[in-house]
Amino acid sequence: MSPAPPDKAFPVSWDQFHRDARALAWRLSGSGPFSAIVCITRGGLVPAAIISRELGIRLIETVCIASYHDYTTQGGLHVLKDVDDALAANGGEGILVVDDLVDTGKTARVVRDRLPKAHVATVYAKPLGRPLVDTFITEVSQDTWIYFPWDMGYTFQPPIAQGSAG
Numbered sequence: 544m545s546p547a548p549p550d551k552a553f554p555v556s557w558d559q560f561h562r563d564a565r566a567l568a569w570r571l572s573g574s575g576p577f578s579a580i581v582c583i584t585r586g587g588l589v590p591a592a593i594i595s596r597e598l599g600i601r602l603i604e605t606v607c608i609a610s611y612h613d614y615t616t617q618g619g620l621h622v623l624k625d626v627d628d629a630l631a632a633n634g635g636e637g638i639l640v641v642d643d644l645v646d647t648g649k650t651a652r653v654v655r656d657r658l659p660k661a662h663v664a665t666v667y668a669k670p671l672g673r674p675l676v677d678t679f680i681t682e683v684s685q686d687t688w689i690y691f692p693w694d695m696g697y698t699f700q701p702p703i704a705q706g707s708a709g
């Protein structure tokens with residue numbers, strides 16, 4: 544049986560995610576310039592598209608990492624596809640690494656080891672992973688699970704008075 548998911552839920556709508564990713568782009572516009580984005584799939588694909596548009600960065604590379612299975616359970620980290628060697632030259636200087644969030648920091652650590660001079664940015668951060676990112680927008684507590692719009696659908700909500708969970 545999977546362990547219980549974190550206590551608190553932080554659901555994010557498409558509108559809110561777009562606003563937060565754009566705010567991240569604003570903040571990043573004071574750093575750089577960046578020659579390319581390396582996005583950590585899959586979660587980094589959406590913020591990378593928004594940041595790419597805002598900052599005019601058209602060279603996008605992926606590093607494909609999977610670690611969470613059954614949603615809230617982290618297993619071993621699998622690098623399914625590494626960064627192109629040419630982009631990793633010079634330790635990734637001038638490269639912007641983008642992901643949706645940092646939680647324990649294990650995913651970001653793998654990419655930092657590969658690109659030690661890159662600038663790492665996430666939209667959301669939890670305390671354990673925060674030291675691994677250079678720029679983020681919103682911090683949530685470690686016992687919060689962030690629900691992204693691409694993982695959700697519209698469902699009926701029972702009234703609070705009938706005991707719906709927050």
Ligand SMILES: O=P(O)(O)OC[C@H]1O[C@H](OP(=O)(O)OP(=O)(O)O)[C@H](O)[C@@H]1O
Pocket residue numbers: 583584585586587608609610611617642643644645646647648649650651672
């Ligand atoms: O800081 P950590 O504890 O390592 O967790 C953060 C990572 O977990 C999620 O990815 P996941 O492995 O679930 O894959 P996905 O992006 O394909 O959904 C998220 O998108 C981050 O990449």
Ligand SMILES: Nc1nc2[nH]cnc2c(=O)[nH]1
Pocket residue numbers: 611644646687688689690691
């Ligand atoms: N969607 C989602 N994926 C994660 N991976 C690690 N932490 C989280 C989280 O809070 N939400």
Ligand SMILES: [Mg+2]
Pocket residue numbers: 583584585586587608642650
């Ligand atoms: Mg991910």
